[in-house]
Amino acid sequence: MTTLETRPPLPPFTRDSAIQKVRLAEDGWNARDPQRVSLAYTADSRWRNRAEFVEGREQIVQFLARKWAKELDYRLIKELWAFEGNRIAVRYAYEWHDDSGNWFRSYGNENWEFDENGLMARRFACINDLPIKPEERKFHWPLGRRPDDHPGLSELGL
Structure with a gap:
């Protein structure tokens, strides 16, 4: 017997389910x-x-x-930009450093397309890296999931 893989929430997305899907993706990537x-x-x-x-x-x-x-020390915040049917567009930023201790904030946009089971079938990402000083960092939570009370991109002015 084959078990059908599903990853709720499933399309077609509502605003609330699209926001939930974005946060679940953020949480997954922050687990690294x-x-x-x-x-x-x-x-x-x-x-x-x-x-x-x-x-x-x-x-x-x-x-x-x-x-x-x-x-290294990757921390990501994603934010819903738009959605329709089985597609979601997000904007995001993440902070990280290389093995020499140089910090970066990477900004990007992604377009996602999901199958009927809520699995992402296509992902298109555009990303730019900005060198930052350690004191310019904005993402300071412990590694892993971003705390619910930590500001998102809009609240941080990003």
Whole structure:
């Protein structure tokens, strides 16, 4: 017997369910567990991340493992931008440092398309990295999930 994978909330999205989907994605990425994160995507999910093209869960796991090995102390905030049917657009920012202690804030936009089971089938990401000084950091929660009372991007003026 085959178990059908589902990842609620399911499309078509309402404003509330789209906001919930965005927060669940943020929480997953902040856990920095490539295998766990990959399960939110279809087995044949296709990505464009900057200039890199990724296809399927195995490549997603490899991509994320490389990403988080380079982007140390990664902390991410995502915010809903728009939604319709089975698609969601988000904007986000994350802070991280390299192995030399140089800090960055990376800004980006993503377009997501979900299958009927709530798994992301396509992800298109555009990202820019801005070097910042340690005292310019805005994301100071302990590694992992962003606390509910921590400001989001709009509240932080980002």
